[in-house]
Amino acid sequence: xxxxxxxxxxxxxxxxxxxxxxxxxxxxxxxxxxxxxxxxxxxxxxxxxxxxxxxxxxxxxxxxxxxxxxxxxxxxxxxxxxxxxxxxxxxxxxxxxxxxxxxxxxxxxxxxxxxxxxxxxxxxxxxxxxxxxxxxxxxxxxxxxxxxxxxxxxxxxxxxxxxxxxxxxxxxxxxxxxxxxxxxxxxxxxxxxxxxxxxxxxxxxxxxxxxxxxxxxxxxxxxxxxxxxxxxxxxxxxxx
Numbered sequence: 001x002x003x004x005x006x007x008x009x010x011x012x013x014x015x016x017x018x019x020x021x022x023x024x025x026x027x028x029x030x031x032x033x034x035x036x037x038x039x040x041x042x043x044x045x046x047x048x049x050x051x052x053x054x055x056x057x058x059x060x061x062x063x064x065x066x067x068x069x070x071x072x073x074x075x076x077x078x079x080x081x082x083x084x085x086x087x088x089x090x091x092x093x094x095x096x097x098x099x100x101x102x103x104x105x106x107x108x109x110x111x112x113x114x115x116x117x118x119x120x121x122x123x124x125x126x127x128x129x130x131x132x133x134x135x136x137x138x139x140x141x142x143x144x145x146x147x148x149x150x151x152x153x154x155x156x157x158x159x160x161x162x163x164x165x166x167x168x169x170x171x172x173x174x175x176x177x178x179x180x181x182x183x184x185x186x187x188x189x190x191x192x193x194x195x196x197x198x199x200x201x202x203x204x205x206x207x208x209x210x211x212x213x214x215x216x217x218x219x220x221x222x223x224x225x226x227x228x229x230x231x232x233x234x235x236x237x238x239x240x
Contacts, residue, residue, distance in 0.1 A: 020086070022146035022180050023049065025113065028153040031124060031197060033100045033117055037076070040093045044143040048136055048184060049112045055137035062092060071096045074107035111136070113150075119197065123159065126152065127192035130176075132183055144181040151175035154195050162192035 023045040029035030043062035047053045052070055053061035064081040071078050076096035084091050098104060105114045105128070115128035130150045149165070154172045161167070164174040176191045183189065 019147070019177075021149045021177070022143070023148040023183070025130070025150040026153070027101070027151070029101050029117070030155050033102060034098065035101060036079075036095065036097050037104070038093065038095045040091055041148075042089060042091055042143055044139045045148070045180065046092060048139045048143075049132050050109065051111060051133070051136055055139045058139060059090060064092065067092060067094050071109045074109035075099075075103070076109065120194075122197050124156065124195050124197050125192070126154070126195070127162070128190075130189040130191070132186055134186075144184055146180050147177050148180050148183050148189075149175055149177035150189060150191060152191075152193070154193060156196040156198060159194045159196070161194075162190065164191070164193070 021040070023041035024039070026038045026040075027035060028037075041049075043053060043058035046062045046067070047055055047058040050070070052066055053063075064083060068078050068081050071094055076098050079095040079097065080093075081095075082093045084093060096109075101115060101117045104110045105116075111133045113128065113130050115126070118125050118127075152174050154174060156172070158168050158172060158174065161174045163176070165177050166175065168174055174191075174193050176189050178187055178189050
């Protein structure tokens with residue numbers, strides 16, 4: 001019984017790892033709000049969701065130069081823009097750094113994203129929605145297949161999430177997805193999560209520092225006891 005169960009779990013994990021998206025936002029951020037965003041998509045979907053390029057010919061008008069200008073105009077620091085192909089189809093990828101997650105919403109590069117990071121006592125709440133803008137260009141019937149997703153690499157322990165597609169993955173990754181066709185038709189992809197205000201890295205460093213401090217304290221206590229015992233033995237020898 002155990003072998004089939006293990007094989008099934010392995011198959012599920014492999015299936016999750018093999019999911020590919022036609023249009024995806026992947027966001028890393030720190031508890032202070034700064035981070036990095038990667039966006040990947042086919043040219044027509046860049047046009048349909050972000051309004052870049054010409055609806056009549058997205059493949060020719062959605063260029064690396066146009067995407068770089070779009071992100072820089074939105075206040076992000078572009079790290080790289082690349083054009084790749086998958087199954088013979090073009091995909092454009094942009095990676096850029098930002099200073100404040102809350103300031104991405106509504107910028108020229110993110111008309112389709114509303115995201116908020118707020119403090120609730122000792123916790124942080126992430127919430128938002130990803131949806132096609134009502135005034136986005138109509139690219140016709142093309143490029144309606146496949147999945148789209150928004151995924152977050154959270155910086156701290158996750159206490160809860162709002163219907164993430166695969167739950168909490170690898171400890172701190174949460175993602176939401178829907179069919180491209182649903183997104184093209186105006187479907188809203190709502191997301192949310194509640195996390196610790198202390199970063200995983202900070203907590204790990206603090207734990208490591210505490211362990212070192214405890215080890216040094218125990219070492220000091222051991223040396224103190226050994227020195228006292230040595231003094232007592234020398235005193236007894238002198239009396240004898």
